[in-house]
Amino acid sequence: MTYAADVAALARKDLLLELRARETLPAMALFVLSALTVFHFALPATSSDLAAKGLLWVAIVFTALVGLQRAFVVEREHGVIDGLVLAPCDRSAIWLGKALAVLGFLAAVEVIALPAYSIFFSPVDGPTIAAVALADLGICAVGTFVAATAASSRTRELVLPLLFLPLVIPVVIGGVGASVAGGSARYLGFLALYDAVFAIICWASFEYVVTE
């Protein structure tokens, strides 16, 4: 099997599991709607649309976190990860397959979240959508990596947000910049740079996370 076929098989496995069990996606969708509702009451009536734009990014990051908490549950509980590590494929394929599956979940949830945001707060414009798409890549690349790291530790769910949030602060800066500031091109460029840099180091170092 080629590398691409391995990755596709692994991503397909996760999407198939989700289609049958329907656990993560509904939870993420409900979470993002609840978060947006909470934000409505957290914002004073006189606050600007710009503040709400910032909160959209908070919602996206924390929704991704909800999905990432579940990302390696099956692998851990049923010992799948040992099988995957022993399988005759490149270990980075495990990361790439999982990251693609998480990206699928996150994109599906955003299909609900962005329209909901435009109804509740203010319409989303082109640069925001582009920034969300670029940010998703970085969030899923880094998030999947730290989710695998956290899954190897004793304090799994506890340590994941602590590992994840400092790493995605640049994504939030780039995303918010593209949504609220003029001249969104440089922020989008920055997000693309972040995606490329972190995707490469996650891809190159994932082997050390799952092997001893």
Next chain:
Amino acid sequence: MSLRNNRLAAWAALALGLSAAALALIFFVAPNDADQGFSQRIFYFHVPIALTAYGCFFVGAWKAFRHLWKGDPTADLESYVAIHQGVIFGVLTLATGSIWAKISWGHWWLWSEKQLTLFLVLFLFYSAYFMLRFSVDDGPQRANLSAVYALFGVVLIPISFLAIRLAQNYIHPVVFTRHGPAFHGTILWTFCVSLAAMLALAATLYRIELTGKRLDSRLRELRELLA
């Protein structure tokens, strides 16, 4: 063992001598700043401490790289100790930066100050390093996970710096420009001695902690043998 002790003593003596020289230069030789007056002298502490913290993080990442690349058996502990020192100096950077911000701009914290914000991000990141390290059992996996995370740190530093720079206006004084340092003479000398003193201090602390940690693990091995 005695040779190692001697080296440690030499480092400690060097750190002490340089620190004394730096303090003398800072308080008796360096001129008062025309704009900020006496309080500007905190610059000779704040900037060397910050640079030392960066140095520690880079040493930590370098050792982590050696662990992953060469399988160097001592590199994991060395990487951990370097990052530990880096976090201590990072906290000092936040504290001195905060004091300086209060004196110069009247606020304890300014988000528009890029370096302080960057150090806050790094502090959060490296604190999570300890959370991760202490929630994995001692062994090759812990060494691998810690090393990979430490390597992420040196990638995060420039990326975060770029991000914070993109996000903010420019209130923080820039002393090193592309045309070389913007100060000369006594000020430059005082700064260099302060920096050397901080680096020597960090190297000494690094060696002390490393010796302690190695003794600790050897003691544990002996206990396990006897048990």
